[in-house]
Amino acid sequence: MRILVATDAWHPQINGVVRTLTMMAEAARGLGAEVTFLTPQSFATVALPSYPDLRVALPGPARVAALIEDARPDNIHIATEGPIGLLVRRYCLRRQLPFTTSFHTRFPEYVSARSPIPESWVWAGLRRFHAQSQAVMAATPALADELRGRGFHNVALWPRGVDTNLFHPRALDLGLPRPIFLSVGRVAVEKNLEAFLSLDLPGTKVVVGDGPARAELERRYPDAIFLGAMQGDALAKAYAAADVFVFPSRTDTFGLVLLEALASGVPVAAFPVSGPKDVIGDVPVGVLDEDLAAACRGALAISRDACRDFALAHTWEACARAFIDNIVHARRDLAPAICAAA
Incomplete structure (x- = not known):
């Protein structure tokens, strides 16, 4: 099976979408699937306003069509709702080709944090984007339920994994x-880092990551240590050296960093919102509390071995298998409609 994944998020970006797609594709090879990518690397790019370190592709319809046809995929998956995703969607619709999509980012909340555009308008645009998808893949049951409640159809679960060989105590x-x-994460307004940095805690606060809010937060919180963006073993060592992983975001759909921290034997402190609740639930590997300082202090008492054991159950092979199964089931469900049309 050849699967072409269209994504506007790609290397050298460091984020959960890129890591998920990269690790899923690697694991999929062992399951007999060949995953290739249509990414911004094939096009000219421009810096994203308010995110100068992120670049947006400027694809053209003819170039997109040629790349798809050269790839000769059996299935097409659209991972993002950006310029590449839009043109690949248009390509599929004009040729009556089935495709699947995934929902990674809460754009309505992110847009409203930076502009006066109502969230309802953005949600309407996202519903339209995903409306023709044979399967809209969501990382958690809560997100899947929310999407269904907001009028999305054909929603399917696509869980995440973690590299427990790289991330370990x-x-x-x-x-x-x-x-x-x-x-750990993008240093930007939607990540709600001030809720962490403003806490009265013993010891040291450390932030790994980069983004448009870093300079301002460094100025306002000089006692915090900002280490910049990290990858690979350097990132794994940063996790392992911590006592508690603090996840202040209220809008992330999953939070892959949560699994990376737990695989490193580091307990989680977070708000009781959908991302952390879906990842750890009631399992005693973290503390979820509206009083984030209390959550941080409570997490200090959690067993590091329990955190590691929890993460070992979340593999990239399981993630890849779910992704492939969603595509297979979507094509199977489509078959009766094709036969009826014929």
């Missing part, structure tokens, strides 16, 4: 006062 010392409270 180890004895490390950053030379900072302990306990170390760590947050």
